[in-house]
Amino acid sequence: MAEETTNPTPAETPAAPKAAPAAKPASPAPAGAAKAAPAAAAAKPAAAKPAGHAAPKGPPLATLTPELLQLQQQFGENVITPAPYVGVLVNDLSKLRDVMTYVRDQLGFDMLANATAVDYIKEGYIEVVYHPQRSKGGQPITLKVRVPRGNDPVAPTEVAVPSLTPIYAGAEFQEREIYDMYGVRFEGHPDLRRILTWEGFYGWPLRKDWHEPYYEGDTKPFDSRWPSGHHQLAEERVPWEDNVNYPPGFDPLNFNANPDAGLYDSMASGVPGLAVESNGHAPQPKGVGAAVPVLDRNYNNLADDEELRTDQIIVNMGPQHPSTHGVLRMVVKLDGEMVTDLKLVLGYLHRNHEKIGERNTWLHNIPYTDRLDYICGLANELGYVITVEKMMGIKPTERAEYLRVIMAELTRIESHFWAIGFLLNDLGAFYTPALYFITERDLILDLFEAVTGSRLMCNYMRFGGVSRDFTEAQIMQARELAFERIPRKIDELEQLLTDNEIIKARTIGVGYLPAERSINYSLTGPCLRAAGVPYDIRRVDPYSIYDRFDFEIPVFYGADVYDRYRVRVAEMRQSLRIVQQALNQLDQTKPGDIQAGKKAYNHRVPAGEAYGRVETPKGELGFYLVSDGGQNPYRYHVRSSSFINLNSLKEMTVGHKVADAVVILGSLDIVLGEVDR
Amino acid sequence: MAEPTNANAPEAFQNDPRVPDELKNNVFITSLDKIYNWGRKRSVWPMLFGLACCAIEMIATAASRHDLARFGWELMRASPRQADLMIVSGTVTKKMIPQIVRLYNQMPEPRYVIAMGACATAGGPFKEGYNVVSGVDKFIPVDVYITGCPPRPEALLHSFIKLQEKIEKQSLRNVPWYQKGEEDVVPVPVLGPDLVDLRRAQEIKEKAAQAAPAQEQPAA
Numbered sequence: 001m002a003e004e005t006t007n008p009t010p011a012e013t014p015a016a017p018k019a020a021p022a023a024k025p026a027s028p029a030p031a032g033a034a035k036a037a038p039a040a041a042a043a044k045p046a047a048a049k050p051a052g053h054a055a056p057k058g059p060p061l062a063t064l065t066p067e068l069l070q071l072q073q074q075f076g077e078n079v080i081t082p083a084p085y086v087g088v089l090v091n092d093l094s095k096l097r098d099v100m101t102y103v104r105d106q107l108g109f110d111m112l113a114n115a116t117a118v119d120y121i122k123e124g125y126i127e128v129v130y131h132p133q134r135s136k137g138g139q140p141i142t143l144k145v146r147v148p149r150g151n152d153p154v155a156p157t158e159v160a161v162p163s164l165t166p167i168y169a170g171a172e173f174q175e176r177e178i179y180d181m182y183g184v185r186f187e188g189h190p191d192l193r194r195i196l197t198w199e200g201f202y203g204w205p206l207r208k209d210w211h212e213p214y215y216e217g218d219t220k221p222f223d224s225r226w227p228s229g230h231h232q233l234a235e236e237r238v239p240w241e242d243n244v245n246y247p248p249g250f251d252p253l254n255f256n257a258n259p260d261a262g263l264y265d266s267m268a269s270g271v272p273g274l275a276v277e278s279n280g281h282a283p284q285p286k287g288v289g290a291a292v293p294v295l296d297r298n299y300n301n302l303a304d305d306e307e308l309r310t311d312q313i314i315v316n317m318g319p320q321h322p323s324t325h326g327v328l329r330m331v332v333k334l335d336g337e338m339v340t341d342l343k344l345v346l347g348y349l350h351r352n353h354e355k356i357g358e359r360n361t362w363l364h365n366i367p368y369t370d371r372l373d374y375i376c377g378l379a380n381e382l383g384y385v386i387t388v389e390k391m392m393g394i395k396p397t398e399r400a401e402y403l404r405v406i407m408a409e410l411t412r413i414e415s416h417f418w419a420i421g422f423l424l425n426d427l428g429a430f431y432t433p434a435l436y437f438i439t440e441r442d443l444i445l446d447l448f449e450a451v452t453g454s455r456l457m458c459n460y461m462r463f464g465g466v467s468r469d470f471t472e473a474q475i476m477q478a479r480e481l482a483f484e485r486i487p488r489k490i491d492e493l494e495q496l497l498t499d500n501e502i503i504k505a506r507t508i509g510v511g512y513l514p515a516e517r518s519i520n521y522s523l524t525g526p527c528l529r530a531a532g533v534p535y536d537i538r539r540v541d542p543y544s545i546y547d548r549f550d551f552e553i554p555v556f557y558g559a560d561v562y563d564r565y566r567v568r569v570a571e572m573r574q575s576l577r578i579v580q581q582a583l584n585q586l587d588q589t590k591p592g593d594i595q596a597g598k599k600a601y602n603h604r605v606p607a608g609e610a611y612g613r614v615e616t617p618k619g620e621l622g623f624y625l626v627s628d629g630g631q632n633p634y635r636y637h638v639r640s641s642s643f644i645n646l647n648s649l650k651e652m653t654v655g656h657k658v659a660d661a662v663v664i665l666g667s668l669d670i671v672l673g674e675v676d677r
Numbered sequence: 678m679a680e681p682t683n684a685n686a687p688e689a690f691q692n693d694p695r696v697p698d699e700l701k702n703n704v705f706i707t708s709l710d711k712i713y714n715w716g717r718k719r720s721v722w723p724m725l726f727g728l729a730c731c732a733i734e735m736i737a738t739a740a741s742r743h744d745l746a747r748f749g750w751e752l753m754r755a756s757p758r759q760a761d762l763m764i765v766s767g768t769v770t771k772k773m774i775p776q777i778v779r780l781y782n783q784m785p786e787p788r789y790v791i792a793m794g795a796c797a798t799a800g801g802p803f804k805e806g807y808n809v810v811s812g813v814d815k816f817i818p819v820d821v822y823i824t825g826c827p828p829r830p831e832a833l834l835h836s837f838i839k840l841q842e843k844i845e846k847q848s849l850r851n852v853p854w855y856q857k858g859e860e861d862v863v864p865v866p867v868l869g870p871d872l873v874d875l876r877r878a879q880e881i882k883e884k885a886a887q888a889a890p891a892q893e894q895p896a897a
Contacts, residue, residue: 202870352806
């Protein structure tokens with residue numbers, strides 16, 4: 001492979017030529033590649049590759065799956081080469097869109113699960129990583145492109161990557177995030193602005209040479225934190241004695257601050273991205289959503305129409321607003337009460353999860369994942385630990401598997417209680433339903449607290465197990481909940497709400513987004529299943545021990561707020577079934593056997609990379625982890641379902657009344673901790 | 678604080694012939710400070726305003742099990758103009774702090790601030806983050822701090838009781854909102870290359886003009 005892969009367009013991909021003269025152009029090593037020996041043994045060299053892959057060092061190249069082989073045959077071995085560890089490299093940026101169109105249309109990977117980037121500073125490039133997947137199920141594939149990173153900490157990359165937004169609508173926010181964090185420009189992106197930080201922010205935070213003001217070292221544990229270390233307040237390391245950093249010569253009395261630069265412009269000048277059919281109308285929803293009031297005018301031309309002149313106003317909802325479920329900011333353009341355009345401003349809770357995660361040790365990150373989606377912390381932990389376990393090649397004990405499933409499914413019930421309660425809040429049933437559900441939720445949290453010691457931030461899972469076993473009393477407590485109390489309460493919930501006339505009038509046909517669009521927007525979770533796509537990671541790509549349980553994936557076809565509600569109710573019942581089965585099978589496992597191997601503070605994860613995912617109550621939660629063989633993740637990326645689901649909010653909302661915008665947002669069930677991370 | 682009772686009514690009042698008999702046992706006499714604070718501490722309206730994980734526990738506090746209404750505090754107002762108390766429930770980010778300061782400035786006096794949890798107090802587990810403010814008290818004055826990540830509902834209730842104690846000790850003679858002069862308004866920080874605290878503008882300018890800060894050192 002190595003010999004044939006002369007780079008076809010050196011000007012386009014200056015990253016590869018660095019290595020091209022050497023024997024192995026396709027695999028410049030991620031940092032720490034020398035430690036890759038154990039992984040090299042595991043991942044045997046790709047059968048597809050011709051002989052000659054006898055490089056003395058460097059990470060092993062990926063074995064190509066049949067889909068990727070087909071891709072390679074289609075585009076040639078110069079364009080598609082195996083990447084280190086996993087997936088393929090697309091060497092020709094100009095062909096990226098062709099490749100992705102082929103991946104979507106011919107190979108059937110119709111959903112861009114994840115897009116992120118990794119800064120390989122030693123090798124001098126930034127790798128953009130895509131994980132397309134099939135909405136029918138199965139493993140995602142991995143495609144990567146490389147752009148030179150440049151050395152200027154504040155300038156964006158010189159080489160732009162073609163934006164995938166025309167192919168996958170779900171790429172919009174993800175590409176903006178990559179731009180925001182790494183400065184990778186995307187050509188053809190409709191609205192490439194910073195998303196989590198603000199316009200004018202100094203530098204690209206996730207680049208390895210960009211240091212936060214309180215920077216102490218690249219990786220924890222910091223020397224100063226050891227018992228003998230010299231402690232120093234973080235503030236003392238910064239000239240401003242605060243968590244800030246300014247470019248040299250910065251003048252705070254004379255500078256141009258415009259954190260919203262481009263936001264209102266992008267709304268004033270037409271409506272980019274809003275599909276308008278040839279007749280000048282917005283697309284008509286079909287099926288159940290036909291009751292939706294639709295745009296019957298083309299608002300772009302409205303100003304020319306003397307008779308129908310109405311003022312459109314732009315209203316900011318949030319970040320402090322009782323209906324935005326946290327610190328989300330929606331900028332809506334209104335014609336009367338009708339929403340004609342919508343933009344989201346995110347990042348008000350951007351807590352730098354990924355930057356901190358790359359400094360932390362592997363174990364350190366578990367409690368942080370609790371704080372991602374703080375309604376369902378235990379489900380997040382499960383996603384992280386199974387991803388790391390995948391890389392470490394360890395398997396948790398039987399009992400730990402059962403405990404994990406019980407906790408994760410109880411979390412789903414608890415989270416759906418919350419989601420439904422606050423959806424009702426948004427509908428105007430102010431607090432009464434929510435209070436009922438919070439009461440039930442508190443009972444589940446009591447169990448969490450008894451077992452883990454905390455109500456919300458449980459910090460329960462460990463690599464290879466869990467931290468504490470259930471006692472007999474706690475098992476009884478769980479049985480009481482799963483067999484007696486919660487089933488009764490779900491019946492009560494349905495009795496009160498499901499056939500309620502007001503709820504039906506307010507929700508049926510509202511927020512309609514058909515299945516094809518939902519998939520294109522990378523929508524996951526209950527919202528996708530409400531559009532008739534039976535996509536649930538527990539079934540399509542089973543993890544843990546979900547293949548042992550008898551449960552169904554509830555699917556509804558209305559693709560509106562009402563069916564999102566019904567999916568959640570049905571899922572709670574299925575989760576209960578799983579918990580009941582797990583509790584029944586729990587006594588077949590050995591009590592106390594909750595940790596495979598011995599407990600460790602420091603884990604060394606073999607060099608490599610993995611994309612692991614679980615079905616949280618909100619959708620697909622993925623972790624893209626890159627290890628250089630050390631104690632810390634080299635790259636720690638969270639594929640957040642709340643964040644990516646928000647891509648589709650605009651299309652769901654435009655054409656509805658502003659009061660419905662609130663309800664549609666409620667039906668997506670976002671949690672800002674996971675949106676902004 | 679003891680409830681005002683007529684047992685404290687002075688002798689002179691009891692014997693004053695001008696006071697009708699039927700009033701003598703129905704009049705309570707107390708100091709203005711006491712009656713003022715007694716009323717205020719039982720009708721604090723918090724702002725309906727959540728930032729992060731702690732907001733979930735704040736909602737749980739308001740819900741039936743912990744029942745904030747027992748303290749007369751249940752009426753959460755979404756508008757800062759109608760609120761007396763800001764519960765900063767979660768991580769304060771640089772992007773959010775201009776809004777928080779603006780909301781604080783919009784609250785009428787008397788106003789109070791509770792910093793709920795480790796993040797609002799000092800940055801918490803996210804302190805080292807580049808977008809995190811190390812405690813909301815860098816910008817607005819805080820009355821009560823609560824530990825915990827997140828604090829349990831009971832801890833939040835405890836902070837309310839502490840705040841009630843604080844309110845009780847205030848006196849009309851020296852509370853800031855009856856003093857002459859300009860109202861104390863916190864300047865809203867600005868988002869430039871990083872968060873700019875305008876109160877420290879001169880200092881920032883001087884230090885930025887000096888040698889390149891740590892940020893500029895090349896990667897290891």
